[in-house]
Amino acid sequence: MRNSILIAMTVVASAAAAPVMAERLRIYSVDAPPMTMDQADQGGFVADITLEALKRAGYQGEIIFDPWKRGQQEVAEGENLLIIPFARSPAREPNYTWIAKIFTTERSFATVGKSIDSFEQARAELSSIIVGQGTAQEELLKAKGFPQSQLRTLKVGQRETEVLSPNGDEAWFNGTPETLWKWKRSGRPEKIVIGKAVAFDDVYLACSRKCSPHLVETLKAAVDSVIADGTAQRISDQYVK
Incomplete structure (x- = not known):
């Protein structure tokens, strides 16, 4: 009987000492x-x-x-x-x-060429706007009334830096930190022009x-x-x- 109690106490003590997995x-x-x-x-x-x-x-x-x-x-x-x-x-x-x-974070238009500093300017001067599918940026452009014909919607991660037109007639609408990060590592020789922040998101x-x-x-x-x-x-x- 004493051995049984001793074994039981040992089992309980071992369980208490075992680490609890988070x-x-x-x-x-x-x-x-x-x-x-x-x-x-x-x-x-x-x-x-x-x-x-x-x-x-x-x-x-x-x-x-x-x-x-x-x-x-x-x-x-x-x-x-x-x-x-x-x-x-x-x-x-x-x-x-x-x-x-x-x-x-701030959101901005990025181009190879001129600075796009407002939604109004983007709507009037850009032939197309690259934007990530299902992103807050896409929601915002649609809420601002941009026609689908002006949006070039890509799946997130499809290397927007590689397809952005060098002619200055197309912009990439995105979070500014991500745009700068990806462009710096893209290997493209052109200078990316980041327009003024047009939106801020928490x-x-x-x-x-x-x-x-x-x-x-x-x-x-x-x-x-x-x-x-x-x-x-x-x-x-x-x-x-």
């Missing part, structure tokens, strides 16, 4: 450097900030690079699925749970519409702490300076 959360993303990057050695500053926040909140993260439109749909229809980098917009607002703002860590209130609360607090103590800025500086 819950793994799925994070849907897109290759949008320098914010998020599908690379083994660099994840992008939004991804790194998000993973640090998850770590502080006691979770592990698994980043998934599905086609962007499909990923958005899976998160919207799923439960407790995360998504980054996600611009908050009226069209997206009711379909997701908005956990925490990570940073604010970029969020978001979750499925069906998202645990506890998960939302703990992740928001963790993101806020990463920003408040300067960690987020230090991470960003590694990519953009």
Whole structure:
């Protein structure tokens, strides 16, 4: 009898000593450097900030690079699925749970040639505008009344830098940091001209519409702490300076 009790106590003690595995959360993303990057050695500053926040909140993260439109749909229809980098917009607002703002990005027109500094100028002077399919940029252009005939919609990641016309009659409408990052690494000899910022968007860590209130609360607090103590800025500086 004494041996049985001793064995039972040993089993309980071993179980208590065993490490508890942190819950793994799925994070849907897109290759949008320098914010998020599908690379083994660099994840992008939004991804790194998000993973640090998850770590502080006691979770592990698994980043998934599905086609962007499909990923958005899976998160919207799923439960407790995360998504980054996600611009908050009226069209997206009711379909997701908005956990925490990570940073604010500017959007601009980029050309090889002249500066395009407003939507009005773009509408009047450009023959076509390259824009990523399913992105906040595409939503914005459509909301501004740009005709589909003027938009050259590409799947995200189709190397916009390679197809942008050198004649100055076509622009790429995108987040400014990503445009500069990709152009610098494209190998093209021309100078890219970035127009004045025509829009600013808050970029969020978001979750499925069906998202645990506890998960939302703990992740928001963790993101806020990463920003408040300067960690987020230090991470960003590694990519953009």
